[in-house]
Amino acid sequence: MCGIVGYIGYEQAAPFLLGGLEKLEYRGYDSAGICLNDGEKLVVKKSKGKLEELKKLTNNGNDIIGTVGIGHTRWATHGEPSDVNAHPHLSDSCRFAVVHNGIIENYLQLKDMLTAKGVKFRSMTDTEVIAQLIEYYYKGDLVDTVIKVLSKLDGSYALGVISIEDPDEIIAVRKESPLIIGLGENENYIASDVPAILSKTRSIYRLENNEIAILRRDGVKIINTDKDEVTKQVETINWDIDAAEKGGYEHFMFKEIMEQPKAIRDTITPRIKNGRIVLDEIKLTAEQVKSFNKINILACGSAYHVGVVAKYIFEKVLRKPVETDLASEFRYRDPIVDEHTLTIVISQSGETADTKEAMKEAQRRGSHVISIVNVVGSAIASESDDVIYTWAGPEIAVATTKAYSTQLAVIYLMAIYFGDMLGTITPDEYRNYVSELESVPDKITKILEEEEHVQYLASKLFNSRDVFFIGRNIDYALSLEGSLKLKEISYIHSEAYAAGELKHGTISLIEKGTLVIALATHEELIGKIVSNIKEVQARGANVLCLACENHQELKDVAQSTIFIPHSCDMMLPSLAVIPLQLFAYYVASLKGCDIDKPRNLAKSVTVE
Numbered sequence: 001m002c003g004i005v006g007y008i009g010y011e012q013a014a015p016f017l018l019g020g021l022e023k024l025e026y027r028g029y030d031s032a033g034i035c036l037n038d039g040e041k042l043v044v045k046k047s048k049g050k051l052e053e054l055k056k057l058t059n060n061g062n063d064i065i066g067t068v069g070i071g072h073t074r075w076a077t078h079g080e081p082s083d084v085n086a087h088p089h090l091s092d093s094c095r096f097a098v099v100h101n102g103i104i105e106n107y108l109q110l111k112d113m114l115t116a117k118g119v120k121f122r123s124m125t126d127t128e129v130i131a132q133l134i135e136y137y138y139k140g141d142l143v144d145t146v147i148k149v150l151s152k153l154d155g156s157y158a159l160g161v162i163s164i165e166d167p168d169e170i171i172a173v174r175k176e177s178p179l180i181i182g183l184g185e186n187e188n189y190i191a192s193d194v195p196a197i198l199s200k201t202r203s204i205y206r207l208e209n210n211e212i213a214i215l216r217r218d219g220v221k222i223i224n225t226d227k228d229e230v231t232k233q234v235e236t237i238n239w240d241i242d243a244a245e246k247g248g249y250e251h252f253m254f255k256e257i258m259e260q261p262k263a264i265r266d267t268i269t270p271r272i273k274n275g276r277i278v279l280d281e282i283k284l285t286a287e288q289v290k291s292f293n294k295i296n297i298l299a300c301g302s303a304y305h306v307g308v309v310a311k312y313i314f315e316k317v318l319r320k321p322v323e324t325d326l327a328s329e330f331r332y333r334d335p336i337v338d339e340h341t342l343t344i345v346i347s348q349s350g351e352t353a354d355t356k357e358a359m360k361e362a363q364r365r366g367s368h369v370i371s372i373v374n375v376v377g378s379a380i381a382s383e384s385d386d387v388i389y390t391w392a393g394p395e396i397a398v399a400t401t402k403a404y405s406t407q408l409a410v411i412y413l414m415a416i417y418f419g420d421m422l423g424t425i426t427p428d429e430y431r432n433y434v435s436e437l438e439s440v441p442d443k444i445t446k447i448l449e450e451e452e453h454v455q456y457l458a459s460k461l462f463n464s465r466d467v468f469f470i471g472r473n474i475d476y477a478l479s480l481e482g483s484l485k486l487k488e489i490s491y492i493h494s495e496a497y498a499a500g501e502l503k504h505g506t507i508s509l510i511e512k513g514t515l516v517i518a519l520a521t522h523e524e525l526i527g528k529i530v531s532n533i534k535e536v537q538a539r540g541a542n543v544l545c546l547a548c549e550n551h552q553e554l555k556d557v558a559q560s561t562i563f564i565p566h567s568c569d570m571m572l573p574s575l576a577v578i579p580l581q582l583f584a585y586y587v588a589s590l591k592g593c594d595i596d597k598p599r600n601l602a603k604s605v606t607v608e
Contacts, residue, residue, distance in 0.1 A: 002087075002101045002393075003029065003073040004179065005196040006160045008170050008215050009187025013069035014061030020189075020196035021051055021071050023245065029073035029394070030081035030377075034058070035088040035097040036066030037167050042097050046086035068167065070160040070190075072099040075394055078107070079124030080377035089128040091135035092119050095164045098134070100127040101192055102156035102177040103391060105270045110152060130159065142166040143214060146173060147225050150210075155270060158207075160190050170215040174207045176266075181205040181213050181220055183234065188215045194237055195245045202237040251595045253397035253489070257581050258448060261441040263392045263402040264574070267409045268437060270391075275434055277417040282370065282386045286421045292342040296335070296367065297324040298358045299346035302400045302484060306346055306372075306407040308477040309573050313411060317419045317570070327358035339366035344414075347371070348395065348403040350378025359384065372410045374403060388414070397596045399489050401581050404481060405444075408574050412437050415570065436568045440575070443565040447578045454579050457544065457560055458586030464515040467492055468506070470499040470536075471519035472529055478573045479519050482580035489598045490588040499532040512540030517580075520547040520554060521564070521572045530557055546576055 003024030007013040017034045032054045033046025043064055047053040051073070058064055072087035079085040088097045104110075107126035114132050115121065121128055133149045134142075142163050156176035162169075172179055172190045182189030182197035182204050189197045190213070194204070205222065207213060211230055214221045222230040249255040271278055295314055297307035307324040314322045325335070327345075337343065343362040347355045350373040359369055359380060371384035374392050381387045390406035416433045419425035425433070467486060469479035476498045483496035497506050499518070510516070516536045520529045526547075533543050534557075545558035548566045555561050564575045588595050 002075050002192070003196065004070070004099050004101055004158060004160055004190060004192040005072075006070040006099075006162075006170050006172065006190035006215070007187065008068045008168075008189075009184065009217055010067055011187065012061070013066055014058060014064045016200070017069050017071035018051070018055055018058070018061045019199065020191060021054075021073050023195035023198070024073055024191075024193060025051060030076050031083070031086035032071070032073045033086045033088055034061075034064070034069055034071040035090075035099075035162065036064050036069035037162055037164060038064070038066045039167070042090060042094055042162065042164055044088055044090060044097065046083055046088070048081050048083050048086060068162055068170065070097065070099045070162055070170065076376035077103055077389065077391060078126045078376075085123045085125050087127060089123060089125065089131045091131040093135060096131050096134045096138070097162050098127060098131040099160045100130060101158040101179075102175070103266070103270055104129060104153055104157065105155040106153070126155075130157075134161065134163075138165070140165075142169070142171055143212065143223075143227070146171050146212065147227070150175075150225060156266065158192060168216055172207065172213040172215065174211065175209050179207045181207065181215065181222075183220060186217050188217070188220050190215065193247065198237065204235050204237060205232045206235060250589075251397065251585075253399055253401060253595050254585055256395055256397055256401045257578070257585065260402045260405045260578065261445045261448070263406050264409045264444065265441045266391050266393075267406045268413060268440075271413055272434060272438065275431065277413055277420070277434065279388065279413065279417050281388050282417075284368065284386065288368070289342075289418055289421050291340060292320065292368075293340045294342070295320055295322045296337060296341055296343045296362065297322065297346065298327045298330055298343060298355055298362065299324075300327050300352055300354055302404045302481055303346040303348060303352075303355070303407060305477065305481040305484065306404060306411060307344070308480060309408060309474060310344070310411045310415075312474045312477055313415050313570055317415045317425060318422060319424050325358070327352070328354040330358040331361040335361070335365070337362050337365040337367050339368075341365075341367040343367040343369045345369055345371040345380055345384060346407055347378075347380050348374045348392075348400060348407075350375040350380040352380070356380050356383070372407050374406070398598055398601045399485060399584075399595070404577065405574060409437070409440070412570060432568065433570065436571050439567070440571055443567060443575055444578055447564055447575060451582050454562060454582040455586045457562070458583055458590060460560070461515055461542070461544065462490075462587040462590040464492060466509070467494040467515045467517060468510070468536075469494065469496040469517045469519070470502065470529070470532055471496075471522075472499050472525040473522045474569060474573060475519035475522045475525075475529070475576075478576055478580070479517075481577060482517065482519070482584075485581055485584035486587065488601060489584055489595050490591055490593055491599075492587065499529055502532060502535060507535065507539065510536050510539040510541050514541045516541040516543050518543055518545045518558065519576060520545055520551070521576050522569060523548075526551060530554070533557055546579060548572070
């Protein structure tokens with residue numbers, strides 16, 4: 001997620017802006033920039049790469065004068081990482097500057113409109129449209145202009161705006177993307193998160209959706225889009241700086257678990273319009289989709305586990321055969337792939353070496369490749385035929401949580417989109433699937449609100465030596481991810497098995513006290529998983545069962561239970577994975593493990 005910082009006061013702004021951006025580096029970024037009003041003009045300095053490059057460019061901020069300014073660290077969504085695409089962005093005449101977190105969904109239409117009127121654009125970003133619109137509509141009052149511009153924007157945004165025309169104020173506004181206002185003595189601040197301003201103040205306002213802050217040196221005024229003044233409660237921050245950099249959480253992994261409702265919403269909301277799935281990123285025609293006789297899914301690690309879930313979903317919804325391959329094995333087995341094969345490649349970083357090479361092998365054999373990637377401009381994104389970005393923002397903890405969840409969300413979007421295109425789902429099924437998908441973030445929020453129950457179970461079970469995850473159908477696919485989460489951060493030996501395979505050898509490993517985590521969310525197979533639970537209990541297993549809330553009878557079957565909200569089968573993995581992530585996190589925490597940086601692991605595997 002990008003970072004925003006802004007300052008208005010009597011001190012030189014640039015050193016503070018750079019320091020604030022440094023405190024936001026944990027969010028991940030690919031470029032950075034600052035803009036100051038030097039009394040005569042807006043001065044912009046920005047650079048691709050790490051913040052150190054921007055510091056060198058500005059002599060640690062000492063080469064730019066000005067007591068009003070804004071800064072930004074960018075995680076690319078529109079346009080590759082570059083000096084030009086970095087924020088802040090200026091209007092055509094350089095009178096207005098903007099920093100922006102979020103995504104403007106209708107930027108292409110707005111850009112076309114402005115271009116037709118002679119406006120010259122410098123970058124490939126959606127953000128520059130905002131700066132150009134402000135100049136286009138400006139009639140002498142910056143606040144009125146910003147309100148007018150907001151009425152034209154579709155999407156999510158946190159904005160910081162400065163102008164040579166109104167040199168003694170900063171305008172800040174938010175919709176969906178977080179933004180806070182820091183309150184000081186004869187100086188005030190904006191930031192996307194607390195760490196950026198904690199060196200200056202612990203008194204803040206948290207902006208709500210469609211609230212506009214007008215910052216001057218001597219105070220802050222908050223209004224709504226009708227220009228009615230809004231009374232805000234001052235919040236006092238009592239975290240220490242180290243904790244604040246994680247948003248008050250002890251670990252980035254836990255923070256990212258808690259961010260999943262927003263991350264999924266950011267992935268799906270721009271792609272659901274008037275109840276319809278819109279995937280403008282995919283250029284395939286209906287005829288091409290119908291011509292594919294097979295779907296191949298290539299990935300590694302947790303992304304591979306997304307692919308295993310996708311196999312069950314695609315085969316049920318699209319009625320086409322699906323093969324899910326470990327990318328590291330795919331190109332060494334002489335795969336049967338041709339121009340009638342659709343290949344889906346999944347990678348958080350877009351740089352995973354094995355996945356990238358497997359993709360190239362599929363392309364060499366004539367396959368059309370769609371990639372599901374988080375990092376804009378990454379190698380896989382650039383080299384695939386089509387790319388769907390998850391827009392999850394950077395994920396810092398090595399053990400993935402929100403990347404897995406947002407990749408799953410893209411799989412749902414694709415299944416519904418292609419199912420409609422192929423005619424394999426009815427209009428009623430289409431509407432139901434879209435409705436269920438839109439409800440996923442709220443249902444995850446409900447699960448997260450009950451995380452103390454998972455913490456309690458972890459406190460009872462964290463000394464387990466061996467753990468087995470079992471499930472059937474899509475529950476088996478999910479058990480793979482639950483097992484991986486536990487083993488990679490807690491270092492407990494864990495395995496996932498299709499429950500029906502227990503009797504073919506694995507049940508010999510079950511002994512008194514062995515922890516078995518049984519997934520029982522798939523409605524049609526609950527009776528069979530209950531039989532498997534009884535089998536392992538007869539050998540002494542301690543069973544923790546994960547099920548939907550409409551099956552309370554499972555409390556009488558297993559020693560411990562976790563219930564999740566009911567949903568359609570397709571979306572259940574997005575709900576069921578949350579308790580598994582929390583369980584792994586709390587077990588690792590109780591064992592004293594380095595949760596964010598587990599031993600021997602890296603966030604992006606860029607070598608084979």
